Amino acid sequence: MKGRADRDLLLAVLRDPRRFRTLETDEWGQFVPAARRAGILSRLACLAGDIDVEGPVPARARAQLGASRPLAEHHARTLRWEVARIRDALSGLGVKIVLLKGAAYVVGGLPAGVGRLATDVDLLVARDRIEDVERALVAAGFGAMKLHPYDQRYYRRWAHELPPLRHARRRSVVDVHHGILPRTARLHPDPAKLLAAAEPVEAPDLWILCAEDLVLHSATHLFQDGDLVGGLRDLVDLDALLRDFGERRAGFWDGLAPRALELGLTRPLWYGLRFCRRLLDTPIPDSTWREVERTGRPAWPLPALMDALALRALCPERDDRRTVGTQIARLALYTRSHWLRMPPALLAYHLARKALRAWIPRRDDEL
Amino acid sequence: MSRVRDLTARAIGELLRGPGLLLHIGPLVARIGTSLIELVEPTRSLYAGFAIADAEPLEDFEVRIERGTLLRRWFAPQAVAFVDGQRAFAPFPRSHCLPMLEWAINWCVFTRPNQYLLLHSAVVERGGRGLLLPGRPGAGKSTLAAGLVLRGWRLLSDEVAMVPPGTTQLVPVPRPVGLKNGSIDAIRRFAPDVVLGPSTAGTRKGTVAHMVPPDDSVARGTEPARPAWIVFPRFESGVATELRPVSRPEAFLRVAYQSFNYSMLGSVGFETLAAIVARCACYELRYHDLDEAVRAIEETDPAPSRPSSGARSEVVP
Amino acid sequence: MSSPSWRFPAGQELRWRTWDDEFLVYHTNSGDTHRLNAIGAAVLRSIGRGAVSIDTLVDRIAEELRLEPTGALRSEIVELLARLRGLGLAEPVDEPGPGPDGARDR
Numbered sequence: 101m102k103g104r105a106d107r108d109l110l111l112a113v114l115r116d117p118r119r120f121r122t123l124e125t126d127e128w129g130q131f132v133p134a135a136r137r138a139g140i141l142s143r144l145a146c147l148a149g150d151i152d153v154e155g156p157v158p159a160r161a162r163a164q165l166g167a168s169r170p171l172a173e174h175h176a177r178t179l180r181w182e183v184a185r186i187r188d189a190l191s192g193l194g195v196k197i198v199l200l201k202g203a204a205y206v207v208g209g210l211p212a213g214v215g216r217l218a219t220d221v222d223l224l225v226a227r228d229r230i231e232d233v234e235r236a237l238v239a240a241g242f243g244a245m246k247l248h249p250y251d252q253r254y255y256r257r258w259a260h261e262l263p264p265l266r267h268a269r270r271r272s273v274v275d276v277h278h279g280i281l282p283r284t285a286r287l288h289p290d291p292a293k294l295l296a297a298a299e300p301v302e303a304p305d306l307w308i309l310c311a312e313d314l315v316l317h318s319a320t321h322l323f324q325d326g327d328l329v330g331g332l333r334d335l336v337d338l339d340a341l342l343r344d345f346g347e348r349r350a351g352f353w354d355g356l357a358p359r360a361l362e363l364g365l366t367r368p369l370w371y372g373l374r375f376c377r378r379l380l381d382t383p384i385p386d387s388t389w390r391e392v393e394r395t396g397r398p399a400w401p402l403p404a405l406m407d408a409l410a411l412r413a414l415c416p417e418r419d420d421r422r423t424v425g426t427q428i429a430r431l432a433l434y435t436r437s438h439w440l441r442m443p444p445a446l447l448a449y450h451l452a453r454k455a456l457r458a459w460i461p462r463r464d465d466e467l
Numbered sequence: 468m469s470r471v472r473d474l475t476a477r478a479i480g481e482l483l484r485g486p487g488l489l490l491h492i493g494p495l496v497a498r499i500g501t502s503l504i505e506l507v508e509p510t511r512s513l514y515a516g517f518a519i520a521d522a523e524p525l526e527d528f529e530v531r532i533e534r535g536t537l538l539r540r541w542f543a544p545q546a547v548a549f550v551d552g553q554r555a556f557a558p559f560p561r562s563h564c565l566p567m568l569e570w571a572i573n574w575c576v577f578t579r580p581n582q583y584l585l586l587h588s589a590v591v592e593r594g595g596r597g598l599l600l601p602g603r604p605g606a607g608k609s610t611l612a613a614g615l616v617l618r619g620w621r622l623l624s625d626e627v628a629m630v631p632p633g634t635t636q637l638v639p640v641p642r643p644v645g646l647k648n649g650s651i652d653a654i655r656r657f658a659p660d661v662v663l664g665p666s667t668a669g670t671r672k673g674t675v676a677h678m679v680p681p682d683d684s685v686a687r688g689t690e691p692a693r694p695a696w697i698v699f700p701r702f703e704s705g706v707a708t709e710l711r712p713v714s715r716p717e718a719f720l721r722v723a724y725q726s727f728n729y730s731m732l733g734s735v736g737f738e739t740l741a742a743i744v745a746r747c748a749c750y751e752l753r754y755h756d757l758d759e760a761v762r763a764i765e766e767t768d769p770a771p772s773r774p775s776s777g778a779r780s781e782v783v784p
Numbered sequence: 785m786s787s788p789s790w791r792f793p794a795g796q797e798l799r800w801r802t803w804d805d806e807f808l809v810y811h812t813n814s815g816d817t818h819r820l821n822a823i824g825a826a827v828l829r830s831i832g833r834g835a836v837s838i839d840t841l842v843d844r845i846a847e848e849l850r851l852e853p854t855g856a857l858r859s860e861i862v863e864l865l866a867r868l869r870g871l872g873l874a875e876p877v878d879e880p881g882p883g884p885d886g887a888r889d890r
Contacts, residue, residue: 125525133529133551160496160525167582174731174815181814185872241870418552420531716806716819723817730815734799737810737817741801 106134107415114140114336115381117147121156128161138415139333141165142172143215172215179206182221182272187305189240193232197306198224198298200277200317204308205337208301212340220264220273224309226295227278234262234276242267242274259283280317281324286440289320289363311345311352312359319372320365327437328413329430335414338372339380346383353384357391370396374403375410409433472515480507487529489520493629493640493688495580497572498526501564502533503546509565513643513664513677516685528575532568535561550575566667566675569645576627576640577727583629583638584739585727590623590637590692591615597637597692598764599628599747600700601722604672607702607754610650613678614761617658622684623692627727632735635742636691641684643677651676653757696748697722698764708759710752710767718749789877790865791835792828796873800825814872822849823857827864828873835877838862 109131113119123131135141145165183203190197198204200222205213225233238244242265247255255263260279266272279291294317298307309317318341322334345352360369370392376382377389397403412429416422471479471490482488487500488510499510520526528551535545535558544561547554548571555574559567577585588601589612598615600608609625616622623639630637643664646654651674654661664677697718698710713721719740723729729736750767754760797812807825809818820828826845830836836844842861846853868874 125523129525136551137553158523158525160523160527163580163582164527167580170581170728170731170733174733177733177813177815181872184813188872418549419554420533420549420552714806715803716808719801719808720817720819733815734797734810734812737799737801741808745801 106130106418110134110138110140110332110415111379113144114339114379117144120148123157123161125158125161128158128164132161132164133418134415136168137418139217139330140215140336142168142217143336145169146172146215169215172217175217175219176206176213178219178272179203179221182219182270182274183207183306185240185267185270186221186223186237186274187302189242190233190236191305193229193236195225195229195233196295196298198295199301199306199308200224200280201321204314207306208308210314210341211344212337214340216337220275222275222277224277224280224291224294227291230262230276230278234265237265237274237276240267241269245273280320285324287320287324287364287367289316289365293363311341311349312355313363315341315345315356315372316360316363316365316369320368323368323371324440325437327430327434328410329416329433330414331410332414335372335375335379339376339382342373342376342382342384346385353388356388357395360392361395366392366396367398368396370398371406371410375414378407379411379414409436468518469521470515471511471517471519474511474519476507476511479511480504483507483510487526487531488514489524489526490514491518491520491688492572492576492642493624494638495527495576495640496520496525497575498529499568499572500529500531501568503561503564506532506564506568509664510568512662513679515679516682518685518688528579530568530571530575532564532571560669563667563670565665565677566645566670566672569643569677572642573626573645576642580629581728581731582631584632584729584732584736586628586630586722586729586740587626587725587727588628588722589625590628590639590694591620592623592637592692593620595693596695597623599637599694599697599722599743601628601697601725602700603725605647605702607650607700609644609646610653610702610757611700611752611754611760611764613644613646613650613654614657614757615764616644616678616681616684617654617661618761618765621687621692622680630739630743632732632739634739635693635746637694638691639684639688641680641688643680646676646678648673654678657757657761694743694747696750697744698749699751700760701751701753702755703753704755706753706755708752708754708756708763710750710763713749713751715744715749718747719744787837787839789835789837790831790841790874791877792832793872793875798828798832811871811873816871818871823860824864827861828868831874838865 109127113131132141135144145168148165179202183199187197199207202213202216202218203221205216244263245266247263252263255261260282261275261277264273264275280289280294281287294309294313297310297313299310300306301308308314315338318334318338322328322331322338356369360366373384373389373392377384409429409432412426413433417426479488483499483501483506487498490497490499531549533547533549534540535547545558546561546564546567547558548556548567550571555571586601587603588599589608591598591612600611602608612622612625622641622644623637624641625644627640628637629640651663651666662679664679666674666676668674699713699721722744723740729740752760752763799810799812801808805822807820809820809828811818823845826848827841830841830844838858838861842853842858845851845861846857851857865874
């Protein structure tokens with residue numbers, strides 16, 4: 101089977117999980133590895149649990165789906181426990197702690213958290229409290245992972261987060277952010293606005309971003325903060341958020357484009373909605389889409405170009421069937437991701453140092 | 468049901484090069500493929516007794532060993548392992564292709580079937596009583612398992628004990644038994660007419676060879692066993708053979724520590740392992756001489772297990 | 785001498801297996817497996833029944849295990865409580881608890 105057939109199968113099932121019932125045996129043989137490679141097998145297995153998949157599904161396929169669930173359950177337990185320990189560590193500080201990404205989805209009980217593989221906890225706190233937070237975490241047993249001094253300086257000066265902290269005994273990792281994009285990036289969503297609009301989960305101590313901001317963060321993370329490779333998982337998150345909020349929260353669709361405008365995130369929202377619609381059939385109201393098009397559509401030739409690049413990157417082919425086209429696409433997106441994160445001069449410096457260090461052996465010790 | 472030995476070498480070669488050889492390995496189905504011609508004969512002999520999964524062609528994992536890319540195809544030739552189409556492990560010298568095939572399959576068996584509790588342990592059985600031999604690589608579990616198998620014990624596995632959660636069953640996953648360095652000679656001395664696959668020198672773990680699993684063990688690959696005892700092998704040069712009892716909590720923690728997915732299974736993992744350990748007499752076996760070690764095990768009757776007392780669950784609100 | 789009170793944090797689940805006088809405890813919320821001796825098990829069970837001051841704890845355990853309620857026993861219990869706290873299995877009573885596991889009902 102060609103690589104593209106893998107992808108089409110995956111997308112077909114994502115659009116309509118009832119497809120599980122109609123897959124042929126050889127399609128299962130393509131589907132399961134493709135889903136695993138995309139990091140979404142356990143999520144699909146959990147969703148399959150909600151649909152009656154007895155009968156037409158081969159017993160072996162059912163066993164494979166079942167075998168993917170324990171890891172996700174373990175991750176969810178671990179996330180919840182880590183969040184509890186972190187909250188304990190920060191409880192005396194009077195700091196508003198906003199959970200991001202996986203931790204937010206799982207602790208917030210959102211469908212996007214179902215079957216998710218993630219154990220790092222991401223937090224957003226006000227920049228002026230970040231030293232206090234770091235100190236409290238260190239006192240609770242978290243330590244800075246030893247980084248090359250250049251990376252340390254990069255994090256503290258330019259990035260939107262502390263270098264990751266790892267717990268000495270539990271080996272868990274917490275990423276403390278003071279923004280959702282690096283300070284050097286081309287877009288500057290105001291963290292203060294995100295913090296102000298956050299909603300309580302376990303008041304008074306834990307918060308998550310409001311619905312619109314969760315969506316915007318997800319889209320921004322995918323389309324502004326990385327190179328999209330393997331990003332199907334993130335697109336699936338975005339789709340899950342959109343479907344859930346679209347259904348449950350009155351006024352969500354109307355508020356999305358204005359909020360994006362307010363935070364300066366109209367471009368990533370455009371990309372997010374466009375790809376969700378095209379690849380995952382996310383039901384987006386026309387009025388919302390028209391508004392997002394008006395405020396966020398990039399100039400020619402970007403839409404068509406990104407279509408070609410992103411599709412290849414989001415659902416990468418198997419290593420043994422990788423085409424030149426995919427490799428070019430991935431290189432282009434890798435370059436783009438750095439371009440988006442830094443101004444040209446800094447980017448050149450950064451890439452030059454990375455290249456230089458690749459030639460010089462270094463110790464990457466962890467505490 | 469056709470087995471690998473029913474096929475001609477040519478047919479096997481074509482399958483390996485093409486869609487892959489689909490084999491039943493215990494409850495799992497592996498799809499094995501390679502374009503390396505030198506792997507055809509060893510695959511055929513090591514897996515001779517294994518059943519071919521043609522009734523329902525769906526695998527649990529696919530392992531392919533292919534030639535290295537570009538320059539490394541001919542110059543200091545390398546080979547690459549693919550698992551489900553993804554590169555797995557760093558490229559390796561082409562001469563190591565057989566051990567790498569086995570290790571890649573091992574990796575799949577250790578990491579995929581999380582519907583089972585997976586313990587890093589050899590498993591053999593005699594007279595309806597299963598023996599677990601847990602240990603890290605180098606502890607001597609494969610050697611001891613091979614020795615027992617050569618004395619007529621059934622082989623369930625040389626590396627991984629598979630336990631359906633909530634049960635105390637040991638599910639077989641018989642494979643060629645991997646022997647390293649001194650073990651190879653020890654086994655040859657122990658049983659001079661043992662059938663071993665080709666030896667490969669210079670691997671990360673030294674010299675590696677594989678013992679063909681007995682046909683009977685492979686044929687009974689769907690028949691689980693009930694564990695009766697746990698023996699932790701500790702191979703040490705020059706020591707006298709000594710079988711000493713180990714407390715159940717200690718045995719539990721040692722086994723859990725070496726499990727592939729104990730943590731992943733949460734409280735179900737805890738309960739399942741506790742039930743297994745409760746049924747078993749637990750020992751540690753320090754040994755140097757394989758003969759004596761095998762005899763020590765054969766001559767010890769695992770005491771009819773005293774069930775653990777005071778199993779209790781509390782949920783503190 | 786001050787005698788702070790300790791308790792078992794709310795919403796934690798423990799599973800026990802006892803063999804002779806050794807105890808294995810599985811803490812479901814954290815996924816940790818602990819091995820406890822008689823004193824450790826007694827302390828954990830005791831605080832599980834309700835908040836208790838250190839003085840009371842020392843007396844209770846001394847009686848239960850037929851030990852002398854010495855300063856050494858007290859030190860051992862205090863140290864044990866500190867370790868249990870680090871593991872999320874004990875908390876001093878005057879502090880607000882962190883809550884079970886932060887999960888909202890779906």
